[in-house]
Structure formats: structure tokens, C-alpha cells
Amino acid sequence: MNDQASKLRILKKTQFQPLKVSNSVRVIAVTSGKGGVGKTNLAVNLSIVLQKMGKNVLLIDADLGLANVDLITGITPRFNLFHVLNSQKSINDIILEGPAGIKIIPGASGLYSLANLSENEINCLIKAFSNIDMSIDIIVIDTGAGISKNVINLVRASREVIVITTPEYTALTDAYAVIKLVHEYVEKIHLVVNKADNYKVAEATAQKLINTSSKFLNTTIYYLGFILEDKTIFQANMEQVPFYLKFPNSLSSKCLLNIGRKLLESELDSSTENQTVGSWLKKLLSFMLR
Numbered sequence: 001m002n003d004q005a006s007k008l009r010i011l012k013k014t015q016f017q018p019l020k021v022s023n024s025v026r027v028i029a030v031t032s033g034k035g036g037v038g039k040t041n042l043a044v045n046l047s048i049v050l051q052k053m054g055k056n057v058l059l060i061d062a063d064l065g066l067a068n069v070d071l072i073t074g075i076t077p078r079f080n081l082f083h084v085l086n087s088q089k090s091i092n093d094i095i096l097e098g099p100a101g102i103k104i105i106p107g108a109s110g111l112y113s114l115a116n117l118s119e120n121e122i123n124c125l126i127k128a129f130s131n132i133d134m135s136i137d138i139i140v141i142d143t144g145a146g147i148s149k150n151v152i153n154l155v156r157a158s159r160e161v162i163v164i165t166t167p168e169y170t171a172l173t174d175a176y177a178v179i180k181l182v183h184e185y186v187e188k189i190h191l192v193v194n195k196a197d198n199y200k201v202a203e204a205t206a207q208k209l210i211n212t213s214s215k216f217l218n219t220t221i222y223y224l225g226f227i228l229e230d231k232t233i234f235q236a237n238m239e240q241v242p243f244y245l246k247f248p249n250s251l252s253s254k255c256l257l258n259i260g261r262k263l264l265e266s267e268l269d270s271s272t273e274n275q276t277v278g279s280w281l282k283k284l285l286s287f288m289l290r
């Protein structure tokens with residue numbers, strides 16, 4: 001029998017157990033067209049801000065890049081999803097307690113090769129995610145950059161995405177390319193402009209993307225805000241402390257706080273079905289097995 005087809009059958013059969021405490025989560029993927037625009041910094045620090053605002057946040061590190069979550073937070077994970085797949089560890093063993101109490105699933109870049117997993121491994125992963133033993137309100141996924149099939153699938157499986165760009169022309173056109181590929185799948189596309197010299201530059205940048213997406217894709221982009229170009233972010237990265245914790249009063253931390261507030265104000269339409277960790281993973285697998 002066709003291998004992909006039999007994996008799809010497994011998916012159809014699998015019933016997901018709701019998470020133990022809260023069973024509906026907001027799944028938000030952070031992505032960009034171009035690398036090095038600030039995804040990991042935004043994913044880590046936004047997770048911290050949301051946690052401080054009273055939400056239970058799980059950060060999934062699915063960025064294959066160099067400066068990934070462990071480097072920015074100074075956390076050295078010993079185990080990752082591969083140990084779960086090998087049955088050496090349970091999912092709850094690999095989830096780390098991060099800064100400000102956020103939870104982190106490290107080294108989840110393995111999610112990109114889901115389609116290559118065996119049926120057994122797929123079952124194992126689905127069970128693992130259904131067994132997450134803690135209450136989670138928001139999942140933030142730090143994805144890789146670019147328009148590779150893997151990253152796009154990860155974004156398409158999420159109900160919400162934050163696209164991050166800098167004012168630079170190439171970053172902007174690459175961001176538009178990502179929006180073009182995901183807009184028919186995700187319910188809400190948020191935008192953050194990073195490394196802006198001032199708010200006017202950020203707003204002009206955002207407006208370009210908003211107008212183009214509206215005109216050519218008939219898609220609404222929600223502008224969440226901007227983060228200024230700020231040397232303290234680089235400094236915080238060097239010291240492996242999230243910038244929001246290292247320099248809470250910096251201008252970039254204030255920018256981030258605004259982004260967090262705006263994100264919490266913008267709830268999705270509750271008339272559509274809620275997303276759970278299980279339904280998100282199932283959707284991801286169904287995209288990957290196509």
C-alpha cells in the first residue's frame with residue numbers, strides 16, 4: 001500500500017485527547033521571508049511578555065538557524081523531540097522551564113521531517129503532544145526563514161502568523177512572498193516591523209505590505225507594531241539574556257510591550273472552531289503528507 005496514504009489513514013483514526021487543563025490554545029507562528037530579521041528575538045521576548053501578562057506560553061523552537069532559542073536564552077537543552085521519538089524520554093521530560101516561567105520545546109526542527117517519519121513515529125508524536133501535562137494558553141513557534149515547503153507547512157497549520165520584516169526592500173519583498181503562500185490557509189496575518197529607525201519608517205513599511213496584500217491578494221494584514229533598531233538587543237544576545245529581561249526599560253522593550261498588548265486585544269473570531277495542540281499537529285501532518 002502507498003506509504004503516504006497509510007500514514008494519512010492513521011491520522012484520520014487518531015482521536016486527540018484534549019490538554020489536561022486548558023484545551024483550546026492560540027497557535028501563533030513567527031516567520032519571515034528573509035533570515036536574520038529578528039524572528040528568534042521576537043518569539044522569545046514576546047513569549048516572555050505574554051507570560052508576564054498572565055498567559056501560559058509554550059515556545060516551540062523550530063528554527064534551524066544559528067542564533068536559535070537556546071543561544072538567546074542561555075539554556076542548553078539535553079533532550080529534544082528525537083528522544084521522544086526514540087521513546088527515551090516523554091514529552092514532559094523534554095519541555096524546559098524558560099525565563100519568566102515560559103515553557104520551551106527545544107530542537108523541534110525535527111518537525112520539518114515529519115513526512116519522513118515512520119507510522120510508529122507519527123503515532124508516538126501524536127500521543128506525545130496529547131500528553132503534554134500542563135496548561136497552555138498560547139503556543140509561539142519560532143520557524144525558520146524563507147519559503148521552503150517545510151516552513152510554509154508549519155505556518156499554514158497555525159491559525160495565526162506573525163510575519164516579521166525590516167524596512168529593507170529585500171526583506172519586504174520576501175515577506176510578501178511568504179504572505180502570498182500562506183494567506184489562504186491562516187486566519188490572521190499579523191505584521192511586525194523590526195530594526196526601524198523610527199515609527200514613521202516602520203509605519204511606511206507596514207503600509208506598503210498592507211496595501212499590496214490588500215490589492216493583489218485581497219488579504220487583510222494586521223499591523224501589530226514595530227521594534228526600533230537598538231544596540232541593546234545585540235548586547236543582550238551576546239550575554240544570552242532575553243532583551244526584555246536584560247533591559248526592561250529600553251525603547252525596544254517598550255515597543256515589545258505594545259506588541260504584546262495588541263496581540264492579546266486581537267482575539268480570533270470565536271465562531272470558528274478552536275485549535276488544540278492535537279488538531280494543530282494533525283493539520284501539520286496532513287499538509288506534510290500531501
Ligand SMILES: Nc1ncnc2c1ncn2[C@@H]1O[C@H](COP(=O)(O)OP(=O)(O)O)[C@@H](O)[C@H]1O
Pocket residue numbers: 032034035036037038039040041042063065067068145194195196227228229230231233234235237252
Ligand atoms: N531591533 C533590533 N535592533 C538591532 N539588532 C537586532 C534587532 N533585532 C534583532 N537584532 C539582531 O539581528 C540578528 C538576528 O536576530 P534573530 O532574532 O536571530 O533573527 P532571525 O531569528 O530572524 O534569524 C541578531 O544579531 C540580533 O541581535
Ligand SMILES: [Mg+2]
Pocket residue numbers: 039040041063065066067068
Ligand atoms: Mg532565528
